[in-house]
Amino acid sequence: MELTGADIIVRFLQDEGVDHLFGYPGGAVLHIYDAIYKQDKVKHILVRHEQAATHAADGYARSTGKPGVVLVTSGPGATNAVTGIATAYMDSVPMVVITGQVPTPLIGNDAFQEVDTVGITRPCVKHNFLVKDVKDLAETLKKAFYIATTGRPGPVLVDIPKDVTADRTKYIYPKKVEMRSYNPVVKGHSGQIKKAVTMMLNAKRPMIYTGGGIILADAAKPLADLAHQLGFPVTNTSMGLGGFPATDKQFLGMLGMHGTVEANMAISHCDLLIAIGARFDDRVTGKIEKFAPSARIIHVDIDPASISKNVTVDVPIVGDVNSVLKAMIAQLKESGRKPDGEALAKWWEQIEEWRAKECLKYSTKGKLIKPQYVIETLYKVTRGDAFVTSDVGQHQMWAAQFYKFDKPRRWVNSGGLGTMGFGLPAAMGVQFAHPKATVVSINGDGGVQMNIQELATCMQYGLPLKIICLNNGFLGMVRQWQEFFYDERYSQVHVEAQPDFVKLAEAYGHVGMQIEKPEDVEKALKEAFAMKDRLVFMNFLTDPGENVFPMVPAGAGLDEMILI
Amino acid sequence: MRHIISILMENEAGALSRVAGLFSARGYNIESLSVAPTEDPSLSRLTLVTRGSDQIIEQITKQLNKLIDVVKLLDLTEGPHVERELMLIKVKASTGTQREEIKRLCDIFRGHIIDVTDKSYTIELTGNVAKLDAFIETLKKEEILETVRSGITGIARGDKALHI
Numbered sequence: 001m002e003l004t005g006a007d008i009i010v011r012f013l014q015d016e017g018v019d020h021l022f023g024y025p026g027g028a029v030l031h032i033y034d035a036i037y038k039q040d041k042v043k044h045i046l047v048r049h050e051q052a053a054t055h056a057a058d059g060y061a062r063s064t065g066k067p068g069v070v071l072v073t074s075g076p077g078a079t080n081a082v083t084g085i086a087t088a089y090m091d092s093v094p095m096v097v098i099t100g101q102v103p104t105p106l107i108g109n110d111a112f113q114e115v116d117t118v119g120i121t122r123p124c125v126k127h128n129f130l131v132k133d134v135k136d137l138a139e140t141l142k143k144a145f146y147i148a149t150t151g152r153p154g155p156v157l158v159d160i161p162k163d164v165t166a167d168r169t170k171y172i173y174p175k176k177v178e179m180r181s182y183n184p185v186v187k188g189h190s191g192q193i194k195k196a197v198t199m200m201l202n203a204k205r206p207m208i209y210t211g212g213g214i215i216l217a218d219a220a221k222p223l224a225d226l227a228h229q230l231g232f233p234v235t236n237t238s239m240g241l242g243g244f245p246a247t248d249k250q251f252l253g254m255l256g257m258h259g260t261v262e263a264n265m266a267i268s269h270c271d272l273l274i275a276i277g278a279r280f281d282d283r284v285t286g287k288i289e290k291f292a293p294s295a296r297i298i299h300v301d302i303d304p305a306s307i308s309k310n311v312t313v314d315v316p317i318v319g320d321v322n323s324v325l326k327a328m329i330a331q332l333k334e335s336g337r338k339p340d341g342e343a344l345a346k347w348w349e350q351i352e353e354w355r356a357k358e359c360l361k362y363s364t365k366g367k368l369i370k371p372q373y374v375i376e377t378l379y380k381v382t383r384g385d386a387f388v389t390s391d392v393g394q395h396q397m398w399a400a401q402f403y404k405f406d407k408p409r410r411w412v413n414s415g416g417l418g419t420m421g422f423g424l425p426a427a428m429g430v431q432f433a434h435p436k437a438t439v440v441s442i443n444g445d446g447g448v449q450m451n452i453q454e455l456a457t458c459m460q461y462g463l464p465l466k467i468i469c470l471n472n473g474f475l476g477m478v479r480q481w482q483e484f485f486y487d488e489r490y491s492q493v494h495v496e497a498q499p500d501f502v503k504l505a506e507a508y509g510h511v512g513m514q515i516e517k518p519e520d521v522e523k524a525l526k527e528a529f530a531m532k533d534r535l536v537f538m539n540f541l542t543d544p545g546e547n548v549f550p551m552v553p554a555g556a557g558l559d560e561m562i563l564i
Numbered sequence: 565m566r567h568i569i570s571i572l573m574e575n576e577a578g579a580l581s582r583v584a585g586l587f588s589a590r591g592y593n594i595e596s597l598s599v600a601p602t603e604d605p606s607l608s609r610l611t612l613v614t615r616g617s618d619q620i621i622e623q624i625t626k627q628l629n630k631l632i633d634v635v636k637l638l639d640l641t642e643g644p645h646v647e648r649e650l651m652l653i654k655v656k657a658s659t660g661t662q663r664e665e666i667k668r669l670c671d672i673f674r675g676h677i678i679d680v681t682d683k684s685y686t687i688e689l690t691g692n693v694a695k696l697d698a699f700i701e702t703l704k705k706e707e708i709l710e711t712v713r714s715g716i717t718g719i720a721r722g723d724k725a726l727h728i
């Protein structure tokens with residue numbers, strides 16, 4: 001039987017096992033929405049802005065490992081989705097975005113709602129396609145899913161002109177695709193792995209630095225095994241949090257611009273740096289010349305272009321971290337050797353000295369709520385077992401520092417692009433993927449307003465999110481930079497007029513709470529979390545002068561942190 | 565250093581703009597670029613000339629390889645290779661002595677006159693960059709009406725071949 005392109009798209013999504021589709025309709029995708037109407041296997045989530053569709057799909061993907069899927073119309077639908085696509089691209093999130101396009105005969109004519117979607121998104125997707133013939137449709141969609149989810153994951157966009165969704169052809173689900181031009185490497189080079197293990201065994205001051213790659217590869221288990229067998233200290237990037245249990249003694253916390261003293265000092269003094277699924281981002285390295293200056297470096301990454309991009313490494317290993325870590329463990333066993341215990345003991349002694357500085361300690365004096373205290377209490381109240389999404393700003397860093405993630409895929413934040421407006425819609429995607437789980441979204445008063453309209457989506461689908469707004473009345477992260485580096489010239493960072501967030505939440509049909517005193521924090525959180533089936537928006541009025549410490553100023557080395 | 569990177573890629577609409585876009589987005593420079601389908605019409609062969617430190621060239625080749633449409637690539641400058649560029653050049657040739665002199669130069673450089681009017685010659689010349697540059701240098705500036713160069717193409721010497 002021949003199906004229309006629209007039916008093929010929906011049938012394909014069903015066959016591919018897609019259960020949620022985040023989208024927003026429009027002219028170019030009318031046929032597709034008609035096909036969606038006629039079935040109930042793929043659940044369509046109607047957001048209130050296309051940016052939110054992409055962030056929700058992103059949250060779905062990060063918290064499950066499955067690709068997030070988005071459907072938007074041509075023109076403004078596609079351009080509204082761009083920020084979310086770029087966000088997913090920077091953080092290597094598997095996502096497939098289907099965009100409607102004007103009919104093929106009109107392409108290039110400045111037709112109604114026409115933009116060059118493939119051209120606009122080219123620099124922020126892993127790959128994109130324009131489907132010009134319905135006969136190519138199913139296979140192209142399969143390629144999109146295959147590319148998005150393999151190798152270094154990323155968003156893939158498929159632009160489909162309206163006439164292609166009306167044309168008919170036979171549909172057979174393509175179970176497999178092969179592409180001569182795309183074959184990601186999985187297995188690491190055995191000689192390099194052997195060399196790396198020997199270096200680990202000989203190291204005096206080793207340091208394991210892991211990132212988002214551990215989460216993306218679902219490699220938390222082999223990482224913990226290797227780290228425990230070696231007894232080496234571990235630090236995570238902000239993208240890697242949860243990849244190694246934060247409550248483990250061997251964990252030194254996050255490194256980088258707002259990393260801990262122990263992590264940053266250990267990086268600065270180690271003699272062997274083992275980088276696994278991390279990409280030496282400038283927020284992590286600080287001044288490159290001062291990054292791990294006395295270390296030899298091993299770097300495991302599935303993307304050869306990540307290796308020796310910012311920092312030249314001694315032992316590059318291209319491959320999937322899951323497979324490489326297992327090979328390292330096997331190699332370690334085969335060697336029959338143990339790491340240098342005496343040297344390690346001395347190294348740990350030094351690390352404990354740094355750790356004793358308790359760099360995350362903050363003052364609890366005063367009548368104002370300290371944002372750090374809210375996160376600490378949140379950790380306590382949720383017993384460290386919630387899914388936490390975050391927006392971008394100071395609150396994001398406090399969440400990263402104070403919520404101790406023991407499991408992967410629990411911490412969802414925009415690291416690479418730093419997209420304000422991410423936190424709330426991303427939490428929706430997480431909640432759709434885990435309907436029974438506790439999902440918290442931590443936001444600032446600035447960013448939460450960038451996609452606040454999604455409170456309506458949450459109402460429509462009964463999402464019981466717990467939304468925390470750390471309201472300091474400022475675009476706090478920018479204010480902090482102006483305080484430190486621009487002599488307190490606070491330019492356009494005071495958010496003077498704010499909505500009444502309690503009434504706003506109520507207007508959308510949710511529960512709103514305002515918390516103004518430190519002694520009310522715990523009680524309020526407990527109360528909110530007891531409302532299992534309601535969305536609760538908690539507006540915490542926090543100390544506006546609070547800053548994120550430690551901080552490595554731009555251009556400084558990791559050992560040149562500003563401390564409280 | 566100057567590198568000639570030869571790329572075998574899917575002959576898809578937009579493939580070329582992915583390469584060009586990569587260079588502009590990452591701030592690499594392209595000195596020249598030439599592209600055409602191969603004997604297998606599903607594949608294009610693209611040759612580009614770029615400059616950069618070893619570290620930059622390493623990133624360029626890695627980033628190019630990462631493009632989904634790129635099937636294979638080779639840095640020709642890493643081994644013995646032949647490089648050629650085609651030039652079409654239109655020159656003023658109105659007086660008898662002018663015509664004589666240009667014809668003579670053209671023969672020395674082993675070019676061909678491929679179009680003739682009573683005021684001009686159009687010459688076809690193939691060679692490496694230095695040879696084409698030298699020819700232009702030899703002609704007097706005021707004699708040149710128009711220059712068209714194809715950009716460099718190249719191939720490895722010996723049995724080594726970039727194919728799938």
Ligand SMILES: Cc1cc2nc3c(=O)[nH]c(=O)nc-3n(C[C@H](O)[C@H](O)[C@H](O)COP(=O)(O)OP(=O)(O)OC[C@H]3O[C@@H](n4cnc5c(N)ncnc54)[C@H](O)[C@@H]3O)c2cc1C
Pocket residue numbers: 090091092151152153210211212213214216217236237238239240254255256257258259276277278279280281283284300301302303306319320321322392393396397414415416417418419477
């Ligand atoms: C306000 C703000 C402040 C920030 N401050 C900090 C900070 O202090 N510290 C910090 O760490 N970050 C900070 N960030 C985040 C930072 O910008 C980067 O996003 C982050 O450091 C990158 O993490 P990553 O190196 O783990 O890379 P990711 O972006 O997570 O990349 C993952 C790497 O793993 C590789 N990979 C993927 N899959 C696999 C696989 N299967 N096998 C092997 N490798 C794989 C990829 O190729 C890639 O190289 C901040 C962000 C913001 C917005």
Ligand SMILES: Cc1ncc(C[n+]2csc(CCOP(=O)(O)OP(=O)(O)O)c2C)c(N)n1
Pocket residue numbers: 391392393394395396418419420421443444445446447448470472474475476477478
């Ligand atoms: C879309 C977008 N615009 C601007 C920025 C720059 N920026 C980074 S943090 C920040 C302030 C965020 O303020 P708020 O949401 O109140 O969080 P806070 O830092 O106060 O916790 C800004 C403006 C950004 N990251 N994203």
Ligand SMILES: [Mg+2]
Pocket residue numbers: 393444445446470471472473474475476
């Ligand atoms: Mg704020």
